[in-house]
Amino acid sequence: MSLVVQKFGGTSVGDAERIRAVADHVARTHRAGHQVVVVVSAMGKTTDQLIRLADDVSSVQPRREIDMLLSSGERISMALLCMALADLGVEATSYTGSQAGIVTDTSHTRAKIQEIRGERLRATLESGGVPVVAGFQGVSEEREVTTLGRGGSDTTAVALAAALGADVCEIYTDVSGVFTSDPRLVPEAHKLARVSYDEMQEMAATGGRVLALRSVEFARNHAVPLHVRSSFTWEPGTWVDKEDPTMEQAVVTAVTLDLSEAKVTVTGVPDRPGLAARLFRGLADRNVNVDMIVQNTSLHGTTDISFTIPEADLDASTEVCTGLLDELGATGVTSDDDVARVSLVGAGMKTHPGVTALTFETLASDGINIEMISTSSIRISCLIRAAQAEDAVRALHAAFELG
Amino acid sequence: MSLVVQKFGGTSVGDAERIRAVADHVARTHRAGHQVVVVVSAMGKTTDQLIRLADDVSSVQPRREIDMLLSSGERISMALLCMALADLGVEATSYTGSQAGIVTDTSHTRAKIQEIRGERLRATLESGGVPVVAGFQGVSEEREVTTLGRGGSDTTAVALAAALGADVCEIYTDVSGVFTSDPRLVPEAHKLARVSYDEMQEMAATGGRVLALRSVEFARNHAVPLHVRSSFTWEPGTWVDKEDPTMEQAVVTAVTLDLSEAKVTVTGVPDRPGLAARLFRGLADRNVNVDMIVQNTSLHGTTDISFTIPEADLDASTEVCTGLLDELGATGVTSDDDVARVSLVGAGMKTHPGVTALTFETLASDGINIEMISTSSIRISCLIRAAQAEDAVRALHAAFELG
Numbered sequence: 001m002s003l004v005v006q007k008f009g010g011t012s013v014g015d016a017e018r019i020r021a022v023a024d025h026v027a028r029t030h031r032a033g034h035q036v037v038v039v040v041s042a043m044g045k046t047t048d049q050l051i052r053l054a055d056d057v058s059s060v061q062p063r064r065e066i067d068m069l070l071s072s073g074e075r076i077s078m079a080l081l082c083m084a085l086a087d088l089g090v091e092a093t094s095y096t097g098s099q100a101g102i103v104t105d106t107s108h109t110r111a112k113i114q115e116i117r118g119e120r121l122r123a124t125l126e127s128g129g130v131p132v133v134a135g136f137q138g139v140s141e142e143r144e145v146t147t148l149g150r151g152g153s154d155t156t157a158v159a160l161a162a163a164l165g166a167d168v169c170e171i172y173t174d175v176s177g178v179f180t181s182d183p184r185l186v187p188e189a190h191k192l193a194r195v196s197y198d199e200m201q202e203m204a205a206t207g208g209r210v211l212a213l214r215s216v217e218f219a220r221n222h223a224v225p226l227h228v229r230s231s232f233t234w235e236p237g238t239w240v241d242k243e244d245p246t247m248e249q250a251v252v253t254a255v256t257l258d259l260s261e262a263k264v265t266v267t268g269v270p271d272r273p274g275l276a277a278r279l280f281r282g283l284a285d286r287n288v289n290v291d292m293i294v295q296n297t298s299l300h301g302t303t304d305i306s307f308t309i310p311e312a313d314l315d316a317s318t319e320v321c322t323g324l325l326d327e328l329g330a331t332g333v334t335s336d337d338d339v340a341r342v343s344l345v346g347a348g349m350k351t352h353p354g355v356t357a358l359t360f361e362t363l364a365s366d367g368i369n370i371e372m373i374s375t376s377s378i379r380i381s382c383l384i385r386a387a388q389a390e391d392a393v394r395a396l397h398a399a400f401e402l403g
Numbered sequence: 404m405s406l407v408v409q410k411f412g413g414t415s416v417g418d419a420e421r422i423r424a425v426a427d428h429v430a431r432t433h434r435a436g437h438q439v440v441v442v443v444s445a446m447g448k449t450t451d452q453l454i455r456l457a458d459d460v461s462s463v464q465p466r467r468e469i470d471m472l473l474s475s476g477e478r479i480s481m482a483l484l485c486m487a488l489a490d491l492g493v494e495a496t497s498y499t500g501s502q503a504g505i506v507t508d509t510s511h512t513r514a515k516i517q518e519i520r521g522e523r524l525r526a527t528l529e530s531g532g533v534p535v536v537a538g539f540q541g542v543s544e545e546r547e548v549t550t551l552g553r554g555g556s557d558t559t560a561v562a563l564a565a566a567l568g569a570d571v572c573e574i575y576t577d578v579s580g581v582f583t584s585d586p587r588l589v590p591e592a593h594k595l596a597r598v599s600y601d602e603m604q605e606m607a608a609t610g611g612r613v614l615a616l617r618s619v620e621f622a623r624n625h626a627v628p629l630h631v632r633s634s635f636t637w638e639p640g641t642w643v644d645k646e647d648p649t650m651e652q653a654v655v656t657a658v659t660l661d662l663s664e665a666k667v668t669v670t671g672v673p674d675r676p677g678l679a680a681r682l683f684r685g686l687a688d689r690n691v692n693v694d695m696i697v698q699n700t701s702l703h704g705t706t707d708i709s710f711t712i713p714e715a716d717l718d719a720s721t722e723v724c725t726g727l728l729d730e731l732g733a734t735g736v737t738s739d740d741d742v743a744r745v746s747l748v749g750a751g752m753k754t755h756p757g758v759t760a761l762t763f764e765t766l767a768s769d770g771i772n773i774e775m776i777s778t779s780s781i782r783i784s785c786l787i788r789a790a791q792a793e794d795a796v797r798a799l800h801a802a803f804e805l806g
Binding site for chain 1: 419422423453456457459460461462463464465467468469471472474475476478479481482483485486487489490496497499502546548
């Protein structure tokens with residue numbers, strides 16, 4: 001007998017029929033003798049609809065009230081799933097974030113889990129029942145309802161798996177696993193049987209949409225094995241686990257694409273120490289997450305500083321830069337959201353030189369100009385024109401023989 | 404400065420525009436120097452939609468999960484109302500039943516309020532804020548989410564008004580007050596400026612739909628003055644308060660109509676003590692609420708027992724009666740849901756004989772046959788054919804000069 005956490009995303013519980021299919025799967029797992037804890041997201045587009053409704057009502061939206069609003073979605077899906085399980089003879093009990101003992105800090109709309117008080121869930125498991133827990137939400141020490149932000153339901157599932165000592169955390173979604181690249185762009189892309197936490201983190205950080213970065217980090221920190229699979233086909237998906245040192249690593253595991261970044265350049269910055277620090281402190285103070293940074297040296301005593309940020313932060317970023325122009329003694333600010341970041345991820349990269357060279361050769365032979373480069377020990381990212389992004393992904397997927 | 408509880412029903416917060424109108428009204432009350440506690444229902448048809456969704460998912464619906472499901476509706480409306488209030492510069496904070504300290508028993512889907520722990524609401528009021536509380540829901544001592552059943556939001560409002568010592572509980576709805584009769588049936592019906600708790604209770608019990616019976620009972624028991632008014636016109640409505648002994652009472656205050664009852668007759672019951680008791684114990688054990696009862700005496704040593712019940716309980720009732728036929732030695736069971744109950748309510752009835760006579764004369768002159776009669780000190784109810792119901796209401800409204 002093992003303890004399994006099964007998390008179902010919004011499309012997996014998108015309508016009455018899907019909810020019944022999920023109940024059937026949970027019931028089978030339960031009947032096979034496993035203990036099951038279920039985590040659900042809100043149904044389909046519920047969260048988007050609630051956000052639209054809020055926008056219709058008011059432009060002033062206290063974050064505490066956004067959390068109260070959005071946390072209603074999972075209550076609906078989890079209660080319905082419990083009813084569907086009852087119909088199959090499985091005793092299931094729904095728990096809000098608060099009832100499940102998911103204690104967070106007080107940062108509304110992006111709360112962090114601080115502690116899991118799992119007594120009620122453990123009691124339900126011990127009595128042979130199936131706890132169905134609301135993903136994405138928790139309760140602060142001040143008894144306020146909080147939500148965890150993007151990817152919150154995955155994080156709930158992983159955190160519960162860690163707290164309860166689950167054998168596996170199964171993440172059910174609308175794709176059948178983690179692929180070598182987005183199959184809509186690269187028809188030859190294939191499903192990976194296994195990736196390491198490190199690789200999955202790099203993929204999540206560079207445009208892989210299957211898992212949210214913070215849930216992968218959480219899984220790695222607590223050594224929770226993840227199994228990403230489809231609630232439509234129910235076939236085995238991709239395991240995300242510790243790196244296996246006895247196995248040879250693929251040099252390149254996947255090619256990812258991120259079109260959501262924008263580039264900002266501050267021109268004519270005097271070449272003096274401390275100015276770059278001033279600029280990035282200003283951005284950090286506005287909560288802008290800077291990703292790639294390139295500083296060109298110059299012959300004239302000035303330099304251009306370019307960096308990428310999420311498109312959503314573009315306005316805030318140009319505001320910060322423009323406001324600092326005088327203080328920096330810089331000449332101007334330009335921005336460009338017509339860029340794409342193409343990345344290669346692979347644990348074997350560490351021990352295989354030549355990946356960078358082949359990457360550059362491949363892009364060059366397709367006439368694709370690289371505007372910025374950043375690397376980690378298991379990743380190479382290139383910023384290119386958005387219009388050339390799909391060609392670049394296909395060319396690299398082929399060059400590294402991932403098909 | 405007074406403390407006002409304002410309760411807004413589903414149609415009052417039916418869409419974004421209505422929510423903004425409610426916020427405007429609450430903000431005006433607050434700016435006029437009053438302390439305001441707001442209670443909201445779920446938006447428009449939300450509850451019905453959730454029930455339909457549950458029916459699509461499963462025929463087995465544990466009542467605990469129904470409560471979890473339905474309690475999501477008020478979270479949405481109250482969070483949106485707080486946003487709309489924030490837009491108007493009013494600091495408002497939403498509270499779930501649990502957060503508002505509304506402690507109930509554990510009877511899911513029809514919980515009873517046992518205690519109100521109002522500290523959080525009082526603290527919000529003292530800091531100058533407006534607490535917005537979810538109607539219809541509470542939390543049991545076992546930390547389970549409960550709902551209060553039909554008319555639950557009115558009950559929440561009245562209970563909060565009693566616990567906080569409010570000066571008035573304003574019930575906003577889609578009609579402008581309590582009328583002498585349903586204006587859709589009787590165009591001459593007019594709005595009453597004031598009715599007593601007793602009259603309002605009799606009206607609520609006999610088909611008046613403006614207030615739920617239990618909320619009126621609660622208001623009476625705790626002497627909470629109610630003000631029933633429209634959130635569409637905002638004009639003064641009807642006050643429901645203690646009887647004023649210094650004022651002469653109207654003989655008849657209102658004519659009500661209830662089409663939701665059905666009649667069951669058990670024929671040929673031997674005329675022996677204890678048999679009627681056995682029958683009504685059987686019905687009580689199935690939670691059937693029996694209303695009117697008539698037992699005809701007979702010359703042949705047997706009797707027919709007729710009673711009315713809510714139409715929804717008709718199947719259960721005939722089942723109970725049929726099951727008891729042998730034990731009772733009765734000959735048969737008939738049922739009839741084509742009946743209507745017309746009632747006259749008036750506090751002055753106690754001291755004015757002749758109301759019954761005029762009632763019977765009025766119906767007789769219109770050729771309307773009375774099948775059953777029941778009375779209280781301030782009410783007369785007649786069971787008649789459903790097809791004659793509207794004529795009966797109009798005739799009585801005219802005969803007692805309520806127009």
